[in-house]
Amino acid sequence: MLSRPDDLTSGILWTPELRIANPPPSLLVKYTKKEKTFFYSYASFVIKIIQDPRIRDKLRKILEIENIRISGPVDVRVMVFPARSFRGQPNRVLHGSYNSTASQISVYPLKIPKEWIRNNGFSLFEKPVMGSSEKRQRLLQEITMNAVSTLLHEVFHAKMATRGMSRYVEESVVRKMEKQYMIGWEETISGAVRSALG
Numbered sequence: 001m002l003s004r005p006d007d008l009t010s011g012i013l014w015t016p017e018l019r020i021a022n023p024p025p026s027l028l029v030k031y032t033k034k035e036k037t038f039f040y041s042y043a044s045f046v047i048k049i050i051q052d053p054r055i056r057d058k059l060r061k062i063l064e065i066e067n068i069r070i071s072g073p074v075d076v077r078v079m080v081f082p083a084r085s086f087r088g089q090p091n092r093v094l095h096g097s098y099n100s101t102a103s104q105i106s107v108y109p110l111k112i113p114k115e116w117i118r119n120n121g122f123s124l125f126e127k128p129v130m131g132s133s134e135k136r137q138r139l140l141q142e143i144t145m146n147a148v149s150t151l152l153h154e155v156f157h158a159k160m161a162t163r164g165m166s167r168y169v170e171e172s173v174v175r176k177m178e179k180q181y182m183i184g185w186e187e188t189i190s191g192a193v194r195s196a197l198g
Helices: 033-051 053-065 114-119 134-160 167-181 186-196
Strands: 017-020 075-078 089-093 096-099 104-107
Touching (some): 017 033, 033 053, 033 134, 053 134, 104 134, 134 167, 134 186
Parallel strands (some): 017 075
Antiparallel strands (some): 096 104
């Protein structure tokens, strides 16, 4: 839930209702056991990140600045597997979506090479960050930044949903807002990653 009516006088309360989406059986069969283990660990990690007090507080402040008040419940689904590539653009993959009819935000994982998952992925979310290789730390930072920026992007779409803009114009406005508000997150992201991995 992004806000509640009784919170309007005391600022925005950032308490999203999060859940890991249940992939359909037809999708599950396309992944190996190692890949399934990796992506379920990835989704659990993203849930911890979004629930981190530092992340929640920073998001709440952004909602306050933008005066975003969504009083009804919003279903925030953390998707287990990456989304499809854009048609004709294999290098562009969907990271999130907002469905205004269902009041539903979906956050997808990054597309990570299968070869890397088979050889290195099993340990990505299992060990503390301290003492990790620079490459592992960079990937965890990228995963975290992507999850937070995607969620923020879709919340901005929720704000714009009633304004009657064309899809192209709305997307352009939302991207500018996302870019503006994702500046200066490095320290918050690092702290959330350390906490999530104990």
